Amino acid sequence: MPNAPHVTACPDCDLLQRLPSVPPGGTARCPRCDCVLARGTRHAVERAIALALASLIFLVCANLFPFLRLEVSGRFVDTTIPSSVATLWQQDLPGLAAIVCATTIAAPLVQLLMLLYVVVPLEFGRRAHGAPAVFRLMGRLRPWSMTEVFMLGVLVSLVKLADMADIVPGIALVAFSLMILTLTATFATLDEHGIWERLAEARE
Ligand SMILES: [Zn+2]
Structure with missing residues (x-):
């Protein structure tokens, strides 16, 4: 088995x-x-909840606030992650728009919500409906979260654009950087064996 x-x-x-x-x-x-x-590890469930909630807050901020402001000859444009996806879509690049959306927004969001769905009830000694299946699926989604690769692309673009326009980093850029750190910490420190044991002990 x-x-x-x-x-x-x-x-x-x-x-x-x-x-x-x-x-x-x-x-x-x-x-x-x-x-x-x-x-x-000690406090496996509490640590997973704390890190996942912190990642979720940073992810929401990264999508709500301006990511970058480009200024050319007194005119400026603010970009956000969702608006960049929309722009790619409008420029007839639906495949690229879907990949950016899936790897930078959807995959981390779905993974975090799945983890919280499993671990929050465990904190109260309960097991959410279908939690083992959700926890297993979450592990399979992990390779699809490529926030670090996106960040690398952003940094390369920043260096290339620096000569053409003034670039002002926005709050979302800071939030996104912090989200990468907390998301990595969430899954690097996740005590999967401990959580499986708690799942086996908990009542549905
Ligand atoms: Zn071996």
């Missing part, structure tokens, strides 16, 4: 194994190749 919560495949050697409960500060290693399979 590879999908059962406690059965995991070693990412290095594919050995299927049933993980024991890992105490805070402890690690579970693969008996065949010694790869670290799980780390026990």
